[in-house]
Amino acid sequence: MAEETIFSKIIRREIPSDIVYQDELVTAFRDISPRTPTHVLIVPNVLIQNVNDVLPEHEQALGRLFTVASKIARDEGIDEDGYRLIVNCNRHGGQEVYHIHMHLLGGRPLGPLLSD
Numbered sequence: 356m357a358e359e360t361i362f363s364k365i366i367r368r369e370i371p372s373d374i375v376y377q378d379e380l381v382t383a384f385r386d387i388s389p390r391t392p393t394h395v396l397i398v399p400n401v402l403i404q405n406v407n408d409v410l411p412e413h414e415q416a417l418g419r420l421f422t423v424a425s426k427i428a429r430d431e432g433i434d435e436d437g438y439r440l441i442v443n444c445n446r447h448g449g450q451e452v453y454h455i456h457m458h459l460l461g462g463r464p465l466g467p468l469l470s471d
Contacts, residue, residue: 360454362398375430376423380416383423383459392462393431393438397423403455406444420457433461439468 365372366382375395376383386394399416403409409417421440428434438461443450 358453359402360452362396362452362454362456363402366398366400375427378419380419381423383427386458391460391465393428393433393459395427395431395459396456397427397459398454398456404453405450405455406442409455417455424457424459427459428461431461437461439465 361370362382364370365374365384366377368374372387373385374382375385376397379400381397381399383395383397386396397420399413399420401413401416403413424438424440425434428438438459441458441460442455443458
């Protein structure tokens with residue numbers, strides 16, 4: 356069984372966070388160390404450690420990550436200029452919290468994803 360994460364406590368509102376969206380499937384909140392003017396984390400309310408642990412029964416919640424990302428991008432006024440969605444997986448992928456989550460980044464030009 357996966358260990359509980361700080362995101363689990365944010366979802367249950369046990370620790371303070373700037374939650375911008377929450378429903379029965381997902382919770383979205385502002386990153387505490389934003390890399391761009393808009394940096395929101397969108398997480399499923401069920402604990403899934405990473406992409407390698409995704410099962411067919413997670414499809415509805417994971418699909419909701421994208422519809423919520425679109426809504427937040429519109430609400431933040433970054434939908435027209437564009438934004439980036441990132442999901443990291445494990446250590447080499449840059450994952451720091453082992454509760455699958457999507458980064459919504461925008462509000463300025465982001466440049467190439469990877470450079471040499």
